[in-house]
Amino acid sequence: MAAVLVLLLATFTTYAQPQANVIQQDTALYSAFESLYHADSNVVSILHLGDSHVQAGFFPFATASMLQQQFGYAGRGYVFPYNVAGTNGPEDYRWNSTARWTMERVIDRYKPPVLGPGAIAIQTQAQAPALSFAGKQDGTMDNNFRKVQLFYDAATDNNTVFSPDAADITITDMPFPGTPTIKMATLDFLQTSQTFQVRWENTGNLPFRFYGAVLQNGRNGVLYHSIGINGAMYQQYNDLNSILLAQMAVFKPRLVIISLGTNEAYGRFDPLAFREEIDKTVQLIKEQAPQASILLTTPPNCMRAVKKAVRKKINKKKYRTYYTTSYYPNPYIAMATQQITGYARQHGIACWNFNAVNKAENRRFAGGWAPDHIHFNTKGYQLQGQLLYEALQQSYNQYLQVKKKNQVNSDDRR
Template sequence: MGYKNSYPFIRYAENYLEWENKNALKNIFERLKNTKTRKFKVLHIGDSHIQADIFTGMIRDNLQQIFGYGGRGFIFPYASAKTHSANDYRTFTKGNWESTRNVLKDNPFDMGITGATIFTKDTATGFGFKFYRNNHWDAQNKIRIYTKMSNAAYNLQMKVSGYDSLFTLKFDSTNTLPYVAATLPMIPETLEFSLKKTDSLQQFFECYGLLIEAPENKGILYNSVGINGAGLTSVLKQKLFEQQLAELQPDLVIIDIGGNDYAGGKININEIKLNLEKFIASIKNASPEAAILISCTQDFYRRRRNIGAAKDFSELTREVAFKNNCIHYNYYNIAGGKYAMLKWQKNKLCQRDRIHLTGSGYSLKGELYTQAFLNTYRMFLEEGLPASFLVDSLQTVAADTASNTLSLNTDSLDSGMRKIIYFAEKYERVGTIARKYGVTAADLKKWNKLTGNMVDEGEQLIIYQKINKVKSPNWNAKPHEQNLKKQTSSKEKNQTANTQHYIYVVKSGDSLYTIAQKFKTTVKKLKTLNSLRSDKLKPGQKLKIK
């Protein structure tokens, strides 16, 4: 499993999960190694990026190809809740339904893991699913219908395409589980559900979602649940979450939510931290053996303004993860850091809103998540996992453009011009920048293939000036510019022309394995070259690298 394409702004070398305390892993990789005899369950919780299930669907497919099919996971009759379906199935509805989602201010019905509920008193209602890309399903899948158990609940009739008989499911109060289960006689193209009243006491039907899983105890069961616009305050409204999670007992819960909590640009660190820790505590209370992985959002924009709080959020999630003995995935950094969404846009990886991704973008995101998991799993198999593993950010020029900087190339062009690289500030216009450097707006547009008069915060612009007519920038005006000095990495500083190797200084979180991966060598060669008897490293230790 690898990457279909390579992009210079993606930090592939850092694409690992990280932890401060190995106990946070809860032996998940040991469990993963045994998926031939034990099902490995994942619950991935998020927002609109998850509801569409494009990148999470890709993670599901990738891991199931390697570790085996364990089930489709949670699905929901979204059409009855008046919202869109996931990528691999379409939903349809009939009759009058009431519904609620965790993003709504008023929630008249309880909600469970999916964050949505449908309700009706009308027996003429129904809902259904049409599935795509399900040829890899097992023939005898189990289906669970999560509903309110009550003697007043209508019966549910299920029609499986290609099968003549109807299945009747009852939801009376004698059932102590949060769901009723049935076995599908074949792989369905469609599933249709209708209500049937068989007793005068029956008055309603309330559904929290469905789950499809393989009958055997093996493979990967990857559940993804998300609601458009959801944030941490949203998931805390789900009163039935703990009850259903306690029954599901996942091996790994991924918290991939929070962007909507600061999408306006301002971030309330204390409030987000409090809500995130509440949600972690809820998961631990219901499923104490589950490992918890906290991810963060990538860089994004609101109109032309960069949401700089995304960086603050990535640092916050890392702090909370380590404090609460959880795993962390710094997706913000891996995806390129601040202003990276402009690069995603230029490569047609994001949509015009620069929040949501294109199909290619979600495929890349799915690859990155999958590969982070597999990179860490491979480390586990090849050399074991260290007590602490912290992925230090590589200080690249791309990352440093987060400051308002001006880079002047000191090499003269053949035409006697000087090339300037400029990074735009908030709300800047083409004319303003052109006047600042004594060029015309028309030329600035031509050099940068611009069509409008506005530029995006962080956008990189090329400016050409005649060397004998260089206008000094106004250093007292905003944005504050400064000359960028050419940066060199630590390995370049330590390289010499007289040796056949260079020196690498070990950082916190480094291991022989990750260093070997970074420099395309092997652990064995590193140990031989440096006369190492063990795999232990200390920050500041110097290693020879060929």
């Protein structure tokens, strides 16, 4: 973990803290900061919810690595077999299976009423489905674990779970709301490991769904869960709010970071409707997890790409068509940013205006954009993650000053 932090910090030149890189209404995070202050004796769960900016993992894992270096590392957190599902995901681990699986996501038009805490599931008709997990030793995250929690629905109560390396297997009914056959299998290991295998038997002919797993190492510190779905929007998480209910029940977060708004800005954008969707998400989290602090983030300074065909004369009779791409500001990105920051300010919720940070740090992000200028490349996402950590660290230092001042005043009154 230390090596990862050094690598991340060495990737970027040290700059003075920019004025824009602050968290607005950061006192709303003091409850989460109090938990981090005592992270040496507790596990502090953090949920980072988002879209494609989060799904690949580079952005949240940069933030997670630095937080865990400072406050302790409690485990890898949520993992999902994205490669088995046929989509992109974090590169520091891999799943394998001999069964044939199909993917179900929150963004799909036709989807089941329950998708679990990851907003994604894989489904198979195999009668004895098996999965294996392997963390990469040189990965960006430490994948060592002593406990694995598996979330699944076999559509029957008569199935049996086998894992050859686990010392003990405990089955828990309905770890989150849904069908009565949803289970959590907890695998306990005598020694730390980076690999495991699991197989379910007697599952019958009904669809078997797997919702992902949580890896823990048995130590105190930060447990950072990253949940991102390509194309996701606030409205989709709200329409299928069983996902948010599952996240609050399973992760029990002390801090929820929400990085959404980009996809809304590339459709028919309605500012008031967008603001209402933000409120639905926030209110549900507050209702289900009143102990959790919430941090809203704004989208990057994304552009619209316009391709233009240019015909060039090669000789007297032949022409060749070339295409040039021009990038223009997307006005809906600015509108989405205004709605997020305005809502946060109105309701006293912490907000990291990354859109403003992205503009202020445009030179550092110059080589960090992907060709579509909507997403970043690996370097760009790691820089974004570092900047989020720096903003959190600045607010945390202010919290420490307030805490120290309150302690002094309390001592003076005695």
